[in-house]
Structure formats: structure tokens, C-alpha cells
Amino acid sequence: MDEPRFELAWTREEGAARAALGFRQRFGTDPVGVWAAPGRVNIIGEHTDYNQGLCAPIALPHCVYAAVAPSSDDTVRLASAQSDGDGLWELPMSEVRPGNVNGWGAYVAGTIWGMRQRLMPAPAISGYVDSCVPFGAGLSSSAALSCVFAVAEAALAGMPDSAGLRIRLVDAARDAENQIVGAPTGGLDQSASLRSAKAHVLILDFQNNTARQVPFNLASSRLELLVIDTKAPHQLNDGQYGARRASCEAAARKLGVASLREVDDLEQAMRVLGPDTVEGRRARHVITEIARVKEFEQVARQGSWEELGRLFQESHDSLRYDYEVTVPELDVAVESALAAGAHAARMTGGGFGGSVIAVVPAERLQRVANGVSAAFAQAGFAPPAFLLGTPSAPAARVV
């Protein structure tokens, strides 16, 4: 078995230098600035965002970087270090509408489109992208791509940064994903990238669109947040995600509520839906998961980390058996991380592949990474990769 591989985050200066260099080489001029937007992990509260519920993400130190300059002809031109062989991605903004945009540039042009739909000034741009957010790992590399251009656009248009502006940018970035890319996701990923704060976990409430920053300092208890990228392929626009969302909406209709957030009596809901029906199981996940986020907020405020093991286990089991979004790689990663000495472990993000998070005593990091890698080798899975999930800063200008 090979040594476990850790994906290190670039410093913001290093990321900015890479993106600026790529821009100069590709476009032959200097960019007007470089922006960064982080990927995320959700600590708890999965598939709750589109049910008007609560979730609790942090921003990763791993960012998408974009070197940007306004374009004079209302055409978006993009290149990236990750798809250099593909040449320039190019599209006039007049062509940007639902169903008409293909490729990774849809996240960028879609965000500009979303801002314009929402009556924000948003110039077309040339942009060069470089990223150390692992791609396809369920760590929101694509939301970060939208968000890095959202903050760049706002700055180019002279909009002063504020909490209120960032809420509007979340909406525009989500428009890109929902309407231009065509994935019916909630707002968790974009909110994490735009509204997080360093050293804090963001408690998001989608019922009233509020956010609370709670200090999240595992390190003072000599704990680390280990992110395990299982390398199991992950996609949100293949229908499974939308099917989960549709079941939740159908369950809410049967219960006579606008969203599952409004359900406060689980037993009564199960009597109406049936505890073993698909809708009953999907609703039970959402209702219990929202309750777990509330518990988690208290745990984080008190630093009572010993509670995390139970909360993470309940969340993972609920996603595995009731919501049915785990895959064998996620289950094996959780089980092997716990067996090797992690205090808590669960899948994070949408599921169907993607990543697991584990809370691990600092001195056992290597042991847990080794244990998970060995279990993957034994199961015949591709080798996983590892990241450290230090709660980091939100999207911002770097230079």
C-alpha cells in the first residue's frame, strides 16, 4: 500500500500568483485582480437546505482562484489550469439562458446571468482559473467556481462588500447551478463559500436566511478535522439528488406543511406517511437531521466534543438507511476511520460518492489515514486522498 496522500492547500498568495501567471500567458495582458473562493465541508445538516432547514458548514483552506479582467464585447472567455488542453471557453452573454450553456463555464456565465437577472451590475469578463479544491470530491469545487466570480464581479462593478451583498451573491450563484447548469441544489455550498468566517462554523438557517458564526476550535482540544476524499465518483445532476428533493416536497404536501422544517412532531408525521415508505424514510432523515444541527450548535458553543461521535453516527446512519445516499466507499471510510481511532466520522455533502469527515486526535492522524487506506486497498477501492479541514476565510480578493 502506498503512503496516504495529503492534498495540501495553497496559500492565497501562491494561488493568486498561479492564476495571474496563467492569465498573462493565456490572454497576453495583466488581470485587474485575483480573487479566491473556498470549497467547503458540512459538519452536519445534510439535505436540509432545500427543506428550509439548518446546516453547519465550514470553509476549507482549499480555494478556487480566478484572475479576471472585464471584457469589452460582453463575451465571457475562460481558461483554466485544470482544463488547459480544452482551449478557450467562450460565449457571448446574449447566448446565456437555461438549457443553452454547456461545460464548466456555465458556472461562471451562469453567475453573471444570475446577477443580471437580479438587477445587479455584472460585466462580462476574461478569466483564468486555477484550483486546489479536489474536483468531484463533494467539496463544492463548482460552487466555489461560481462564488469566486461572484465576488470578482461585485468588485469590478464597484459594489461595496457587505453581509447583505453576499446574501444576494449566494442567490445569483445558486441561480447559475439551478437554472443554467441544471442541478436542483439548495444554497448550502454557495453560502459556505461566501458567508463563512475563519475559525468558525457557520450555522445556516434556510427558513429565514440567517447565519450565525460559532467558534469552532477543535485544535485547542488537540483534535483535527480529517477530510477523506473517497474518490468514488460524485455527481448531483444525474437525477438521484432531484428525486430526493421531490420525495421531500411530496412528503411535505401530504403533511400539509410548506416544508419539512415545519414538522415538529415526528411520530405524528410517521403515522401520516408510514415509517417504512420512501417518503416516510426521507422525511424522517430530514426532520431528525435538523434536530441534530440544533444539538450540534450547543456542542460547538460548549466545546463538548465527546458528543460528536454519537451525532455523527446518527447522521451517517440516517443518510445511509433512510436517505440512501451513501455508497460502499463512504461506509467503509467511516467504519475504518473509527476503527483506527477517530472520535467521530460521517459522510459530508450530497453523497452518492464524495467525502467523509472524521474528528481525530492530532497524534492519531497518520494512524487513521493509514487505517482507511488499508481498508480501501482490502476492499479493492481506488486509494483515497486526505485533507485537513481547518475552518478558513470566505471568498475575497487576494490581489
Ligand code: GLA
Ligand atoms: C449538495 C448540494 C447542497 C446540499 C448538500 C446536501 O452539496 O449542493 O445544496 O443539499 O448536497 O446537504
